[in-house]
Amino acid sequence: MSFPEHAPRRRISVATQVFIGLGLGLLAGLFFGERVAFLRVGGDIFIAALQITVIPYVMVALITSLGHLDLKDARTLALKAGSVLLLLWAIGLTIVFLAPQAFPDWPAASFFSASQIKDPPPVDFLRLYIPSNVFYALSNAIVPAVVVFSILLGVALIQVPHKERLLDVLSTVGEALMRVTGYIGRLAPYGVFAITAAAAGTTDVGELARLQVYLVLHASLALLLSLWILPGLIALLTPLRYGDVLRAFRGPLVTAFATASLLIILPVLAADGKRLLAEADPKTNGPDPEAKSAIDILVPAAFPFPSMGLVLALLFVLFAGWLIGAGVAPADYPLIAGAGLASLFGGTVLALSFLLDLLRMPADLFQVFVTMDVVTARFGTLAAGMHVIALALIGSYAMQGRLRIEAKRLIGFALATLVLLAAVLLGVRAFYSHVFVASFTKDQVLTGLVLKGEPQPHEVFREWPESLPRRDGSTALARISDSGVVRVCYRGSDYPSAFINSDGDLVGFDIEMAHRFARHLGALIEFLPAGTVSDAARRLDGGDCDVFMSLLPIAPETTLSFTLTQPVLNGAVALVVEDWRRRSFRTWRGVREQVGLRIAVTENPAQLRFLEQLLPQAEQVVFSDNAELNTLLAEQPPALDALLMSAEEGAAWSIRFPRYTLVTPTPVLLAPLGYAVVPGDGQLLAFFDAWLQNARSAGIVDGLYRYWMLGEIDATRPPRWSIARDVLGWLN
Numbered sequence: 001m002s003f004p005e006h007a008p009r010r011r012i013s014v015a016t017q018v019f020i021g022l023g024l025g026l027l028a029g030l031f032f033g034e035r036v037a038f039l040r041v042g043g044d045i046f047i048a049a050l051q052i053t054v055i056p057y058v059m060v061a062l063i064t065s066l067g068h069l070d071l072k073d074a075r076t077l078a079l080k081a082g083s084v085l086l087l088l089w090a091i092g093l094t095i096v097f098l099a100p101q102a103f104p105d106w107p108a109a110s111f112f113s114a115s116q117i118k119d120p121p122p123v124d125f126l127r128l129y130i131p132s133n134v135f136y137a138l139s140n141a142i143v144p145a146v147v148v149f150s151i152l153l154g155v156a157l158i159q160v161p162h163k164e165r166l167l168d169v170l171s172t173v174g175e176a177l178m179r180v181t182g183y184i185g186r187l188a189p190y191g192v193f194a195i196t197a198a199a200a201g202t203t204d205v206g207e208l209a210r211l212q213v214y215l216v217l218h219a220s221l222a223l224l225l226s227l228w229i230l231p232g233l234i235a236l237l238t239p240l241r242y243g244d245v246l247r248a249f250r251g252p253l254v255t256a257f258a259t260a261s262l263l264i265i266l267p268v269l270a271a272d273g274k275r276l277l278a279e280a281d282p283k284t285n286g287p288d289p290e291a292k293s294a295i296d297i298l299v300p301a302a303f304p305f306p307s308m309g310l311v312l313a314l315l316f317v318l319f320a321g322w323l324i325g326a327g328v329a330p331a332d333y334p335l336i337a338g339a340g341l342a343s344l345f346g347g348t349v350l351a352l353s354f355l356l357d358l359l360r361m362p363a364d365l366f367q368v369f370v371t372m373d374v375v376t377a378r379f380g381t382l383a384a385g386m387h388v389i390a391l392a393l394i395g396s397y398a399m400q401g402r403l404r405i406e407a408k409r410l411i412g413f414a415l416a417t418l419v420l421l422a423a424v425l426l427g428v429r430a431f432y433s434h435v436f437v438a439s440f441t442k443d444q445v446l447t448g449l450v451l452k453g454e455p456q457p458h459e460v461f462r463e464w465p466e467s468l469p470r471r472d473g474s475t476a477l478a479r480i481s482d483s484g485v486v487r488v489c490y491r492g493s494d495y496p497s498a499f500i501n502s503d504g505d506l507v508g509f510d511i512e513m514a515h516r517f518a519r520h521l522g523a524l525i526e527f528l529p530a531g532t533v534s535d536a537a538r539r540l541d542g543g544d545c546d547v548f549m550s551l552l553p554i555a556p557e558t559t560l561s562f563t564l565t566q567p568v569l570n571g572a573v574a575l576v577v578e579d580w581r582r583r584s585f586r587t588w589r590g591v592r593e594q595v596g597l598r599i600a601v602t603e604n605p606a607q608l609r610f611l612e613q614l615l616p617q618a619e620q621v622v623f624s625d626n627a628e629l630n631t632l633l634a635e636q637p638p639a640l641d642a643l644l645m646s647a648e649e650g651a652a653w654s655i656r657f658p659r660y661t662l663v664t665p666t667p668v669l670l671a672p673l674g675y676a677v678v679p680g681d682g683q684l685l686a687f688f689d690a691w692l693q694n695a696r697s698a699g700i701v702d703g704l705y706r707y708w709m710l711g712e713i714d715a716t717r718p719p720r721w722s723i724a725r726d727v728l729g730w731l732n
Contacts, residue, residue: 021189022196022374029200033722035731040198043370046191049184053177055138055350059150060174061304062345066154067167074158081298081395085305088387091229092311093337095221095421097330099315102217102425103322104432106210129342147345192374199371202720211368213432214319215375218312220424222379225308226253229417230386236413237404238397240280248276249389256385260377262303265385270299273392298392306344309384313348313376314340317355320365325654325661329583332359348373445711446495446655447502451511452707456518458525460506462492465528468544476546476677476684486523488514489530489545493626495652496708497551509708510549513568516700517547520691531625533604537561540678547688551646551673555606562676566689569705571646573669576653576660578638585642585663591615600632600640611644633657646673648709
């Protein structure tokens with residue numbers, strides 16, 4: 001008895017599986033919302049796994065590709081093909097640095113990030129690029145130095161006899177590393193699913209709308225490079241025609257886009273390149289031997305070097321600055337170009353991680369990049385494929401001395417390119433400025449925050465009561481113990497320390513600390529408003545309040561009015577300035593050099609004295625309460641040039657007024673902040689200090705700081721919108 005034969009089942013390609021993982025991750029995130037946030041761990045594992053072989057492979061690939069050349073080919077390659085490569089890099093970087101012109105003028109701000117107050121060490125270019133200790137460079141992932149070492153060793157091997165033995169070993173190691181990469185690559189669908197699900201489930205819906213600006217802009221620029229600039233440059237500098245170039249390589253380019261893999265099309269690119277050169281010179285039978293040799297050298301040699309697709313990925317650094325409302329300064333462009341190009345030898349994962357850290361941007365942005373790179377990598381690979389084609393063909397004619405440069409055609413091509421580039425940049429900007437405008441929602445997130453822990457029974461007074469019941473007791477602790485009530489003075493509209501949220505509840509860092517303190521005492525809370533610092537001092541001195549829960553600078557001048565606790569936290573001294581002026585406030589030296597500055601500051605004597613010592617030439621704009629500060633920040637034109645306050649508070653105010661941004665000038669200055677208790681009551685002060693010490697040891701202060709100051713919002717707030725919860729009602 002015979003059975004019919006079945007056709008073998010077609011296996012789904014890894015590229016298709018990645019897209020399936022992307023789609024399923026997006027659906028899972030939108031469906032379950034924050035319930036899938038735990039998948040972020042899987043994404044972190046995948047990202048770490050991707051970097052296992054990167055640096056060893058970069059070393060091996062560079063050493064072997066250069067070591068296999070002879071001296072003549074190496075010299076010609078360095079002079080002529082190297083010049084072509086530099087030209088392509090210059091074009092790519094120019095487009096990247098012009099790309100921010102496409103970003104719409106949307107309001108942007110973010111919660112405070114600890115990376116904003118890291119006083120970055122000066123960039124050590126010697127250590128960055130000179131491999132004085134290659135093992136140090138390897139262990140610390142200093143990619144530029146590793147690349148320089150690999151190039152030097154590869155060039156040195158050119159004249160070393162019997163080098164084939166070492167090159168064979170290194171080639172074997174390279175193949176083994178590629179196999180390891182292949183094994184890890186099989187996990188890509190699962191890693192992409194985890195990253196995308198966690199991002200889609202936790203990212204604010206408003207932020208998801210903003211991310212499409214990068215996706216559309218990156219895709220548009222990649223297509224412009226692949227379909228016009230690079231093939232047009234080939235036609236401009238060589239005898240080849242624009243249409244012939246696109247027709248000859250359309251097959252491998254489509255394959256590169258579909259698979260997001262440049263490596264697999266390199267042999268096809270070499271074969272098609274030699275065929276095109278032969279067809280362009282019909283007088284010869286088959287490809288010219290010199291041209292064939294040039295193609296065979298340039299195509300594989302181009303692979304280890306950053307391509308146009310990788311250079312285009314640097315656009316994310318500029319986009320990240322725009323996304324968080326802290327645009328990258330043009331003064332940083334040379335650093336991005338130099339360090340970015342060198343880091344791209346290790347790929348986009350390593351380069352973007354390195355650059356975001358170098359520019360003091362929040363680490364969470366790297367997760368955003370990895371999520372979007374699943375899509376943009378395909379357009380990047382398309383541009384990378386055309387980059388290799390351009391380098392091989394232009395370099396081949398350059399090595400033969402057959403390049404043609406005609407001024408008239410060059411000017412025409414440059415003008416046409418500028419028109420198309422302007423159309424892309426201005427078109428994207430116009431679309432997202434007038435057709436699709438994402439609303440700013442960070443202020444809603446801030447005002448929507450709720451208490452992280454269970455509140456203690458309390459009563460909130462918005463206005464000072466006409467009369468307060470008298471409490472008997474010789475000390476504040478005795479009065480609290482006898483009455484079962486602790487009276488807490490607070491400052492209203494003091495973001496993110498004490499404010500009324502969208503539900504009408506009094507919340508904030510200081511308010512939550514008061515709840516935790518009262519719970520330890522087993523007392524109820526009466527929250528009493530103190531509009532100004534001087535008002536709070538009077539209320540404490542009169543015994544109307546037991547504690548003033550508003551972070552005050554611990555300075556000699558403050559002790560004249562208050563009895564202060566030990567530091568609750570150390571706040572960075574920051575300035576809140578209009579977004580367009582943030583460059584001029586990056587350093588305290590630069591701030592001091594400005595004439596006629598108007599600096600807004602609270603009436604607190606310690607802050608007034610600090611400002612006088614820090615910026616003696618500045619005019620002080622004193623406000624007594626946060627209602628006045630609201631008015632100051634809302635005025636147009638502004639009545640101030642900068643607002644002096646702690647960085648944690650300044651970030652929250654920039655969220656409420658997104659045309660302002662937070663700047664922490666360097667060198668970063670830190671100031672201890674504490675609370676105030678009843679004057680002369682040593683017993684309450686000792687009790688409060690002991691409680692603070694225990695609260696810090698138990699992680700309470702740090703947890704509240706992360707929640708209220710850093711915006712690390714967890715399940716304590718209403719869950720983000722999701723299909724399962726808000727549409728189907730399956731989740732509570």
